[in-house]
Amino acid sequence: MTEVQTQPESVVPDALTTVLLGHNAFQFTRAGVELGLFDLLERNPGTPRERIGTELGLAERSLDILLLGVTSLRLVERTEEGYSNAKSISDLFTGGHWELVKAVIGFEAYVTYPGLVDFTESLRANSNIGLRRYPGDGATVYHRLSQDPELLKVFYHFMGTWSAVASKHLIKYGDFSSSRRILDVGGGDATMAIAVASAHPEVEVTVLEIPKVVDLARKRVEEAGLSDRVKVVEGDIFAGDYPEGHDTVMFVHQLQIWPQDRIRVLLGHAHAVLPEGGRVMILNSMSEDNYDGPLMAALASPFFAAVAGEGGMLYSWEGYEKSLKEVGFDQVRRTRCTEAITPHGIVTAVK
Numbered sequence: 001m002t003e004v005q006t007q008p009e010s011v012v013p014d015a016l017t018t019v020l021l022g023h024n025a026f027q028f029t030r031a032g033v034e035l036g037l038f039d040l041l042e043r044n045p046g047t048p049r050e051r052i053g054t055e056l057g058l059a060e061r062s063l064d065i066l067l068l069g070v071t072s073l074r075l076v077e078r079t080e081e082g083y084s085n086a087k088s089i090s091d092l093f094t095g096g097h098w099e100l101v102k103a104v105i106g107f108e109a110y111v112t113y114p115g116l117v118d119f120t121e122s123l124r125a126n127s128n129i130g131l132r133r134y135p136g137d138g139a140t141v142y143h144r145l146s147q148d149p150e151l152l153k154v155f156y157h158f159m160g161t162w163s164a165v166a167s168k169h170l171i172k173y174g175d176f177s178s179s180r181r182i183l184d185v186g187g188g189d190a191t192m193a194i195a196v197a198s199a200h201p202e203v204e205v206t207v208l209e210i211p212k213v214v215d216l217a218r219k220r221v222e223e224a225g226l227s228d229r230v231k232v233v234e235g236d237i238f239a240g241d242y243p244e245g246h247d248t249v250m251f252v253h254q255l256q257i258w259p260q261d262r263i264r265v266l267l268g269h270a271h272a273v274l275p276e277g278g279r280v281m282i283l284n285s286m287s288e289d290n291y292d293g294p295l296m297a298a299l300a301s302p303f304f305a306a307v308a309g310e311g312g313m314l315y316s317w318e319g320y321e322k323s324l325k326e327v328g329f330d331q332v333r334r335t336r337c338t339e340a341i342t343p344h345g346i347v348t349a350v351k
């Protein structure tokens with residue numbers, strides 16, 4: 001009788017292993033995405049091992065490594081006939097979230113990773129020490145990426161995909177009933193401005209951005225056929241000369257980049273340019289007020305602490321609410337985007 005070998009119980013629990021060697025877990029997921037493994041298995045559940053090797057162009061050993069990783073991480077399941085995506089992965093495909101997953105992988109692999117080696121140092125210094133890992137001398141990672149066409153493409157593919165998802169929350173939960181002219185401060189490639197202008201035909205939006213990014217934004221606005229209602233203006237969001245004539249100032253995925261004193265400067269500029277009764281609207285992933293979650297807000301924060309601007313994080317609701325009151329805003333309200341796969345929320349206030 002042959003003795004059946006079972007795997008010995010590890011003394012290190014799987015959850016801890018995934019944390020300790022977590023960057024390898026990410027690299028397996030990244031390789032699966034970049035090599036097209038998950039796409040292949042979604043198209044053909046139960047694909048035999050040999051066919052995976054052929055389709056992905058992988059040698060025996062490379063295939064062994066990849067399949068060892070993705071099955072151990074339970075991203076892929078092995079059955080008698082072959083390999084299939086785990087239900088959690090398949091659900092992302094059927095739920096229409098796979099493009100977002102791919103964009104996040106690209107952002108983490110090419111934009112986040114290099115700077116995060118300085119995370120501890122950034123915490124010690126209370127500043128974004130990791131910015132030194134990116135070539136150029138721009139004041140933020142965005143200024144530096146704008147000088148590297150390849151990275152600029154990766155970043156705005158991620159940002160645009162992320163914001164396209166977030167824009168659905170803004171349209172669903174945001175109150176634009178009293179908005180006619182909106183200023184979008186640091187509006188990126190105009191994904192959000194386009195979404196708002198498309199959903200509200202009576203609204204005009206002005207996007208304020210840095211050079212190079214304005215070119216991206218203008219191109220997208222033109223492609224969307226919205227050049228008559230979405231304007232893109234080049235400028236520095238800290239310069240304090242915000243274009244006038246807006247009744248709403250929007251900060252989307254913006255305030256997380258900065259320390260609280262710099263956030264107050266930005267909110268102060270918004271307050272100064274708004275008329276009485278004008279509104280400010282913040283859309284962001286939010287941490288809970290006691291900073292014990294959610295996990296996605298926690299794990300997305302190191303990039304803002306170590307790299308992005310001058311040192312930021314995904315602040316709590318209360319963090320933004322306090323700053324709004326300190327610069328003179330009133331009627332501060334929070335709205336949770338409850339059906340989102342990201343922890344998005346909206347904070348609004350009135351001058």
Ligand SMILES: C[S@@+](CC[C@H](N)C(=O)[O-])C[C@H]1O[C@@H](n2cnc3c(N)ncnc32)[C@H](O)[C@@H]1O
Nearest residue numbers: 142163186187188209210213235236237252253
């Ligand atoms: C995290 S991205 C968010 C982009 C956009 N709001 C969105 O949600 O898709 C931050 C944006 O702020 C812009 N930004 C950063 N510092 C800036 C500055 N000093 N002046 C103008 N724009 C700035 C960056 O170029 C970048 O596009």
